[in-house]
Amino acid sequence: MEYTHYSQVFRTQVAKYGDRVAMRFKDNGVWKEISWRQFGEQVQAVAKALIEYGIGEQETVGIFSANRPEWSMADIGSLMIRAVPVPIYATDTARQAEYIINHAEIKVIFAGSQEQYDKLLKILPANKFLQKIVVFDDKADLGGRENAVFFKDFLDMGRKSAGEAEIEERLARVSRNDLLTLSYTSGTTGEPKGAMITHANVISQAAAHDVQLIDPNDQDVSLCFLPLSHIFERTWTYYVYYKGMVNNYLADPAQIIDFIQEVKPTIMCAVPRFYEKIYAAVFDRLESASPTKKKLFNWSVSVGRERNTRVKDELPISPMLALKYKVADTLVLKKLRGLTGGRIKFFPCAGAPLSDVIEEFFYSIGIFVCYGYGLTETTATVTCHLPRKFKFGAVGHPLPGVEVKISPDNDEVLVRGANVMKGYYKRPDATAEVFTEDGFFRTGDAGLIEDNGELRITDRIKDLMKTSGGKYIPPQLIETSVGADYFIEQIAIIGDRRKYVTALIVPSFPALEEYARLHNIKYSNMEELVKNPEIIELYRKRIEDSGQELAGYQKIKKFTLMAKEFSVESGEVTPTMKLKRKVIVENYKNLIDSMYEE
Numbered sequence: 001m002e003y004t005h006y007s008q009v010f011r012t013q014v015a016k017y018g019d020r021v022a023m024r025f026k027d028n029g030v031w032k033e034i035s036w037r038q039f040g041e042q043v044q045a046v047a048k049a050l051i052e053y054g055i056g057e058q059e060t061v062g063i064f065s066a067n068r069p070e071w072s073m074a075d076i077g078s079l080m081i082r083a084v085p086v087p088i089y090a091t092d093t094a095r096q097a098e099y100i101i102n103h104a105e106i107k108v109i110f111a112g113s114q115e116q117y118d119k120l121l122k123i124l125p126a127n128k129f130l131q132k133i134v135v136f137d138d139k140a141d142l143g144g145r146e147n148a149v150f151f152k153d154f155l156d157m158g159r160k161s162a163g164e165a166e167i168e169e170r171l172a173r174v175s176r177n178d179l180l181t182l183s184y185t186s187g188t189t190g191e192p193k194g195a196m197i198t199h200a201n202v203i204s205q206a207a208a209h210d211v212q213l214i215d216p217n218d219q220d221v222s223l224c225f226l227p228l229s230h231i232f233e234r235t236w237t238y239y240v241y242y243k244g245m246v247n248n249y250l251a252d253p254a255q256i257i258d259f260i261q262e263v264k265p266t267i268m269c270a271v272p273r274f275y276e277k278i279y280a281a282v283f284d285r286l287e288s289a290s291p292t293k294k295k296l297f298n299w300s301v302s303v304g305r306e307r308n309t310r311v312k313d314e315l316p317i318s319p320m321l322a323l324k325y326k327v328a329d330t331l332v333l334k335k336l337r338g339l340t341g342g343r344i345k346f347f348p349c350a351g352a353p354l355s356d357v358i359e360e361f362f363y364s365i366g367i368f369v370c371y372g373y374g375l376t377e378t379t380a381t382v383t384c385h386l387p388r389k390f391k392f393g394a395v396g397h398p399l400p401g402v403e404v405k406i407s408p409d410n411d412e413v414l415v416r417g418a419n420v421m422k423g424y425y426k427r428p429d430a431t432a433e434v435f436t437e438d439g440f441f442r443t444g445d446a447g448l449i450e451d452n453g454e455l456r457i458t459d460r461i462k463d464l465m466k467t468s469g470g471k472y473i474p475p476q477l478i479e480t481s482v483g484a485d486y487f488i489e490q491i492a493i494i495g496d497r498r499k500y501v502t503a504l505i506v507p508s509f510p511a512l513e514e515y516a517r518l519h520n521i522k523y524s525n526m527e528e529l530v531k532n533p534e535i536i537e538l539y540r541k542r543i544e545d546s547g548q549e550l551a552g553y554q555k556i557k558k559f560t561l562m563a564k565e566f567s568v569e570s571g572e573v574t575p576t577m578k579l580k581r582k583v584i585v586e587n588y589k590n591l592i593d594s595m596y597e598e
Helices: 006-017 036-052 069-079 094-104 114-126 151-160 164-171 199-212 231-243 253-263 272-287 291-312 319-340 356-364 428-434 475-483 509-518 526-530 533-546 581-587 589-594
Strands: 021-027 030-035 060-064 084-088 108-111 132-135 148-150 179-184 194-198 221-224 246-249 347-349 369-375 380-384 402-406 412-417 441-449 455-460 488-494 501-507 556-561
Touching: 006 036, 006 069, 006 199, 006 231, 021 036, 021 069, 030 036, 036 069, 036 151, 036 164, 060 069, 060 094, 060 114, 069 084, 069 108, 069 231, 069 246, 084 094, 094 114, 094 179, 094 194, 108 114, 114 132, 132 151, 148 151, 179 199, 179 231, 194 199, 199 231, 199 380, 221 231, 221 253, 231 246, 231 369, 231 380, 272 291, 272 319, 272 347, 272 356, 272 509, 291 319, 291 356, 356 369, 380 402, 402 441, 428 441, 455 475, 475 488, 475 501, 475 533, 488 581, 501 509, 501 533, 501 589, 509 526, 509 533, 526 533, 533 556, 581 589
Parallel strands: 021 246, 060 084, 060 108, 084 179, 108 132, 132 148, 221 246, 347 369, 501 556
Antiparallel strands: 021 030, 179 194, 369 380, 402 412, 412 441, 441 455, 488 501
């Protein structure tokens, strides 16, 4: 069937799968299931209730919540009446939420829990747009407010409504160019902009992923781990239901290690930080392993690398290598794959730079990280690896129907295709700035095309630094190279208009504490530990080792170990953990200045 609108995709799947499980979630420690039929019934109730609340066609509806099944019900229920769901990160502050509510003119908003509801209460009295709050968590205290209602009561209102005819009338008017969502960029600088994503954008992505990926089908199990407010997980979730997979919802990303063991997903989206943490944990344990275990580990990974690289490059595998791999897999590699549940077919990965060392490590143990590249404005994926003959560190081939070229002026990656947004909501000026005369979207990233046709991102154009000596510094390259170390949790490179490169480094606190224990280093708190000369020397050596491939002017000359992480709450990182370098430089100005004092 040729789909015009995502509502058609959803209705088709509800009719096809009926009592099969569509989604799973954990409630008070117990896994619960929702069938396609139940999913469809609740989406219909949401749609009718929104009509009762006066939501018109192509009007906005807010979703301010962590991941949970109700998130998708509210999302797709809005689409069923041709409304435009607008997500807000669950971790956003009241001020950040208010900006989006005002800019998108949101009248009705879904709130996840007490935390989001309380933030909305700070906005509600003086807000000229917001009229109704629907709260998913029925344990929240609504304070008796007339303009707040629990989701379960909202559904009951929808069930009693006679809005079926109105829904059908609206759906008879659907267009591929209908707005599906306004997806506000989390933005490392300035206020967020609302990317206008259409149904055509999302449907084109589904068709393209069918061609590019390794047989995703209705037997697959996905774990909804990244925030649904982010375009990567949101578009993937639409695809999960388009394919009839079972979707498992995780509200708290901090629980990912436990959930992944219980769900045992076959496919799951993740950002590079997920792989970095697993890589760090593996090598952290290896530090204290016996020489025999270290030798076995290194041999097994080496064999895995040799064998799986030959598979990737479609080269023959000798009987001896096949035998060695079988031994290595039995003794070590299978156990390492078990860290991600043991059933992974592939991991879609995007969102930030991923060290090719880490990518190759996962491939060596038998896990294919389908590394790709995309932006909010391109409805997530622009490129991703094909299963064979890809290069580690590259971000893959363009999806079918997507054009990618490199600007001859500044090496900027330019994109054109059915996946590219309509423009920025209420921002014709900003829209004009990011499109070329021939319709290519300016990504703001610098890159090159490899000899095998894959795209490689070299840096963020606007993020490039220039030292006082005139040398250009690519901070992401340095952060990826040095930040792959399992003793490092976060790293911010400094150097713009400075004499040399410095860094603010947040240690991996569990790894650091274990090191201190093993080496009998005494400390009373983290502030004291990060100032310990032995610890500083440990990091100096590790930074020196991991930066060997960097040019002399790119190497970190001085660094400061931080006693606390950069956080969303402090405005230092986005909800997807991208550094807000300008904020970090402002917040730690005195500390940074001290690294340049001679």
